Each structure stands twice: as structure tokens, then as C-alpha cells.
Amino acid sequence: MAAYCAVGFIRNDNQRPVKNNKSGNRNEIVSGLKASAERWLHVRELTGNNDHPMITRAMNLCGLDGNKGYAWCAAAQAEIHHHAGIKAPRSARVVDWFKSNVTWEKKWGRFPETFNTSGMVGGLYYSNLGRPGHIVLIAGEDKNNYYTLEGNTNQAGSREGDGFYKKVRSKASIATLADYCVSGEEFSELYDTYLKSKK
Numbered sequence: 001m002a003a004y005c006a007v008g009f010i011r012n013d014n015q016r017p018v019k020n021n022k023s024g025n026r027n028e029i030v031s032g033l034k035a036s037a038e039r040w041l042h043v044r045e046l047t048g049n050n051d052h053p054m055i056t057r058a059m060n061l062c063g064l065d066g067n068k069g070y071a072w073c074a075a076a077q078a079e080i081h082h083h084a085g086i087k088a089p090r091s092a093r094v095v096d097w098f099k100s101n102v103t104w105e106k107k108w109g110r111f112p113e114t115f116n117t118s119g120m121v122g123g124l125y126y127s128n129l130g131r132p133g134h135i136v137l138i139a140g141e142d143k144n145n146y147y148t149l150e151g152n153t154n155q156a157g158s159r160e161g162d163g164f165y166k167k168v169r170s171k172a173s174i175a176t177l178a179d180y181c182v183s184g185e186e187f188s189e190l191y192d193t194y195l196k197s198k199k
Helices: 026-038 053-061 073-083 094-098 184-196
Strands: 102-105 121-126 131-141 145-153 163-170 174-178
Touching: 026 073, 026 131, 026 145, 053 073, 073 094, 073 131, 073 145, 094 121, 094 131, 094 174, 102 184, 131 163, 131 174
Parallel strands: none
Antiparallel strands: 102 174, 121 131, 121 174, 131 145, 145 163
């Protein structure tokens, strides 16, 4: 697990949202996003029914009642991005996170090493659903794995879990990536040449 420590999670006790603007350096935005995600590391469901004040807050942000026991992996990412001042889907549906700002899909082959995946969200594909069914925030990577921050999982990595955890996911398990740390012209400048080559 020592490799996980090398990812460089930062501690930030300041609970105020971080402003995101066009002049913001992507690395600074990613640092703020990781700090926002770390606020969730204490979250464990109170009764095993997708219940916790942070989960309720995230569900409410997505326009849902926080007391209905909905799956919450995507809602957690919505709250994390919102708190960090990053424009991203306010949706508890995983598929909504991969309708825009998509940087990679598995069918395109290996993701180029020239791009920094830290701060991207990744979708895990489930054949029984026929779509991505779980979302993770990528905090770092090595040759074969992504180091993630994710909700509604457990120590075993289930998508029906009991809390928010740091996990290690094999790159082979990730079906798609999206980057909300840049948008508009910045997204186009960074990814357009690569994305056009995949169409």
C-alpha cells in the first residue's frame, strides 16, 4: 500500500468551496478537488441503507430526497465537484457523467500517457447493466492501476458498499474517463486533436 501514499493526497481543513476560473492552473484545480473528496473519507452509512448527512446533502444537490436509500456514488462526486467550485453534472446517475467532457473510452485502445488522469472521473462498466454503473475519482496512477476516491463502495470494492474509501482499481476495470477540471476552450485546446483522431 506504500505506492498509494505516494499519490500525494493533500490535507485541507478549510471547508469553504474553492473557486474555479479560467486562469486556474489544472494542477491547482485537481488539488482542490482531491481536498474536497477527502472531506468524505469519514463517511460510513449509519444503518446500511445509504444513509448519512453527507449522502443526504449530495442527494439534495442532485434534486433527490436524501432519505430514499438511492445509490450514491455519483451524487458524492457531484457534491465533491460542487464544493471544489468545478462545473460538473449534478446527477446521481453514473451515465450522466459520461455524456460530456469524455476524454477516453475503452474501445479507443490504451489511454495516452501524455494526459494527466489525476482529477478525472472513471466509469466502471457492468455487463448486466449494459453501461457504466459505478464512478470513481482518479487521484493518481501507476502502470497498471488507478488510485481512486469513491463512494458507495467497501473494502472489497463493491458498487453496493457502506462508505467512502480510497481504492486501487485496475486500469482494465475502467471503461471510460471524463475530465471536468477543464472546460470550454481549455478542454478543446487540451483534447481536441486527440479526440478528433478517435472519430
